[in-house]
Amino acid sequence: MTPQNPAERLVFRTMALTWPFYAIGALYVVGPVLAWIMGGLAVLVLYLGPAVRHDLRATGSVPGLIWLWILGMVVMLVALWVGHLNWGLGMKQTIKSSIGWAKGWALLALFPLVGAVLPIRRAILIRGQCVIGAWTLALAPLLLVAPYIGLPERIFTSPLKAIGGPGPEYFSVFLFTFDPASWTPRWQFYAPWSPFAALLGVVMVLFALEEKDRKWMLAGVGAGILMILASKSRMGLVGLVACTIAPRMMPLILRSGAWYMTAALTASLAVLGTALITLAQDAVSTFKGARADSTRVRETLQRIASERWRNEAVWFGHGTVHPGSHAVEYMPIGSHHTWYGLLFVKGLVGFAALLVPLALHTLIVISDAARHPRGRLPMGILMTIVLLSFGENLEIEAYMLWPGLVLLGVHLREMAADQTAPQHHERPVNDSSMPVVSPA
Secondary structure (H helix, E strand, C coil): CCCCCHHHHHHHHHHHCHHHHHHCCCHHHHHHHHHHHHHHHHHHHHHHHHHCCHHHCCCCCCCHHHHHHHHHHHHHHHHHHHHHHHCCCHHHHHHHHHHHHHHCCCHHHHHHHHHHHCCCCHHHHHHHHHHHHHHHHHHHHHHHHHHHCCCCCEEEECHHHHHCCCCHHHHEEECCEECCCCCCEECCCCCCCHHHHHHHHHHHHHHHCCCCCHHHHHHHHHHHHHHHHHHCCHHHHHHHHHHHHHHHHHHHHHCHHHHHHHHHHHHHHHHHHHHHHHHHHHHHHHHHHCCHHHHHHHHHHHHHHHHHHHHHCCCCCCCCCECCCHHHCCCCECCCCHHHHHHHHHHHHHHHHHHHHHHHHHHHHHHHHHHCHHHHHHHHHHHHHHHHHCCCCHHHCCCCCHHHHHHHHHHHHHHHHHHHHHHHHCCCCCCCCCCCCCCC
16 A cells, blocks of 8 residues: 555655644644645646646546535635625734635635545545554553543643634644533544544544455544544434445445335334334434533524524625623534534525535435445545534534545546546447458
């Protein structure tokens, strides 16, 4: 599994150094810098064409879906500018927010572009995730025992915080944290907080399940499950089940037997429907009650964001998040939910700028997963991203999701290559089945 070109080497080494980068509080810087460097390289490769060294040449044109992602993120930037203008936030705040866009929303277009243009193999990304998993398992004993032997929660906060970001936790190095509701330890590994670490664990499991080497596969799966369980996140448990099983069940859609089984199950709902509904309601209540304080804060944030969006800024939003009160534990209004956050900060325009490319990309990946095994991993990644969007803000976490975003671009490149492959296998005009006319 040796990288075959500079793009693969840069990607693989960055993934392999995830924990060392975290140890110096640099991950929030590494993600955007990598995105713009490799995005610039992709544009340069497209521009120079055959003049580029052979092992870096673009493998085809930019897929239409990548252009849609680029358009959507540009619209997101325009919505940001209009929102700042409408609310008179000033040039200084507008520049600061634009830099935030370059470190957040822009990555959702740049990394898929990198995967779609540069010759990066998916096997490199898969092995890279398993290497992160091996690091995680090696450090797990220290992390897990830390709260019980008196080690501090936070080791230090990196001076890199001077660069600016959503908060000091993005530049801090933690061994663990205490849950304020129960005062029991939770682990966040190399993520800024525990629920996000759980979703990163889901992504790691998804990648590791595609690994061919059994030892590396076990390292990735083991580390991913550890991250999900130690983070004590409900969303992570849901993702572990749904995002791994659903993509592998997609081929059943094309089988008639699965439709007959579905018809039989649907008919049985006439008898079991009421009991199943009651069971589902009890399960939802238990799920919410597992962390009642967290559920209450999230629901209050969503209600406030929705009401203020409808009453104050429908089309372009408020331009930025607003400070929250004691009722929401001082969490910013517009946080903890991508969709409510988009409505509050960027209005309907920003909401549509993400919804359209994400929905279309999901439909395309689902269709491919039903026909080809290559669609399983990108489908699982998109399911994780969608799940994450209902509990977190995607834009401030894209810097950690970048391997999955690159894989989405690699998948689009693989699909495009399959569509053009038959053109390279057309029968020549002098095939033996065609008459050959000898020269006179």
